[in-house]
Amino acid sequence: MQTDAYETAQPQILNLDQMNASFGDASVNFTISSMSDASVTTPEHWENNVIPFEEFEGKWRAWQKSIGFDPENPEGSA
Numbered sequence: 001m002q003t004d005a006y007e008t009a010q011p012q013i014l015n016l017d018q019m020n021a022s023f024g025d026a027s028v029n030f031t032i033s034s035m036s037d038a039s040v041t042t043p044e045h046w047e048n049n050v051i052p053f054e055e056f057e058g059k060w061r062a063w064q065k066s067i068g069f070d071p072e073n074p075e076g077s078a
Contacts, residue, residue: 019043023063025051 025047061071
C-alpha cells in the first residue's frame with residue numbers, strides 16, 4: 001500500500017531562506033502560525049498547480065539540477 005505523502009506531511013516552521021531553498025507545489029498550504037516569518041509567500045520557482053504524486057520526483061530532481069545539485073552525485077554537487 002502506497003502512502004499518500006500529501007496527506008501524511010506534518011506542519012513545519014520555515015523561514016524565508018528555507019522556503020527559497022526548497023521545492024514544492026500548490027498542495028502546500030501556508031498559514032501565519034506555521035511560518036516563522038509572516039512575510040513568507042510561495043516562492044516563485046514553485047509549481048502553481050498540484051503535481052501528481054507520480055510526477056513529483058522527476059520535477060523535483062529537475063529543479064535540483066537547475067540549481068547545481070546533482071542528485072545522482074550529491075558529494076560532487078556545487
